[in-house]
Amino acid sequence: MNNRKWVFGVGVAVILVALFSWNFVRGSRGTSQTGSNTGGQTVERTTQTNRDLSGDNDVLVVYFSRTSGVWDGPLEVGHTKVLADYITEATNADQYEIVPAVAYPDDYEATAEQARQEQADDARPAIANPLPDLSEYETIFIGAPVWWSEYPMIVRTFLDGEADQLANKTLVPFTTHLGSGLGASQRQLESQFPQATVLDGFSVRGEDGAVNGAESDVRAWLTRIGVNN
Ligand SMILES: Cc1cc2nc3c(=O)[nH]c(=O)nc-3n(C[C@H](O)[C@H](O)[C@H](O)COP(=O)(O)O)c2cc1C
Numbered sequence: 276m277n278n279r280k281w282v283f284g285v286g287v288a289v290i291l292v293a294l295f296s297w298n299f300v301r302g303s304r305g306t307s308q309t310g311s312n313t314g315g316q317t318v319e320r321t322t323q324t325n326r327d328l329s330g331d332n333d334v335l336v337v338y339f340s341r342t343s344g345v346w347d348g349p350l351e352v353g354h355t356k357v358l359a360d361y362i363t364e365a366t367n368a369d370q371y372e373i374v375p376a377v378a379y380p381d382d383y384e385a386t387a388e389q390a391r392q393e394q395a396d397d398a399r400p401a402i403a404n405p406l407p408d409l410s411e412y413e414t415i416f417i418g419a420p421v422w423w424s425e426y427p428m429i430v431r432t433f434l435d436g437e438a439d440q441l442a443n444k445t446l447v448p449f450t451t452h453l454g455s456g457l458g459a460s461q462r463q464l465e466s467q468f469p470q471a472t473v474l475d476g477f478s479v480r481g482e483d484g485a486v487n488g489a490e491s492d493v494r495a496w497l498t499r500i501g502v503n504n
Pocket of ligand 1: 339340341342343344345353354355356383386387388390419420421422423424425451452453454455456480481482
């Protein structure tokens with residue numbers, strides 16, 4: 276192995292160890308939560324999703340993603356959005372992006388600290404765009420980066436705001452991550468929506484470019500779970 280590869284390999288290993296340590300620390304504090312607190316917000320809904328191709332499509336892909344990256348940003352397209360786009364394409368779905376009312380910092384450390392605080396506070400950060408009307412959809416993919424082993428709290432804002440409409444749907448989690456896989460995302464959906472059908476989710480590592488080569492794996496997964504239009 277030449278020196279550059281060795282240095283790169285050690286760098287990746289250090290970051291992975293750091294991430295697993297976070298997860299361990301978080302797990303040992305037992306802070307995993309489910310909630311139904313909408314913070315008393317009035318839910319405004321829109322029939323306008325980002326893309327409405329056919330009008331008779333019953334699949335929606337919901338995602339949250341940033342373009343900052345942990346060490347490979349700024350990105351043209353966030354890792355989770357790359358995955359969301361593959362799913363959208365393969366299922367001819369509509370899309371809804373969860374856009375924070377207050378953007379997260381570009382700086383990784385600042386975002387990490389804010390995300391940790393939001394989890395500790397069981398916060399529901401506000402979403403800038405109106406929530407979509409889900410009545411026409413049967414299957415809803417819900418994707419985000421894993422943050423501190425879970426969905427970012429802003430995804431909870433979405434889940435709580437749409438709780439009545441999500442209750443009886445088919446829900447499918449997907450994530451990008453640096454070692455945590457799906458994290459708690461699938462368990463969170465199963466626990467918050469016991470009447471829903473929650474299908475096996477898909478996850479892929481973000482920062483090492485794996486997501487860019489994941490399209491065929493995504494299609495194979497969609498076939499396995501029986502969702503492809
Ligand atoms: C605040 C924060 C917390 C993170 N926590 C974890 C974690 O617990 N486990 C993990 O595998 N990756 C973690 N990551 C890495 C992200 O999941 C990964 O970079 C993801 O691909 C980012 O997706 P995006 O580009 O769509 O935002 C974290 C990243 C951030 C910014």
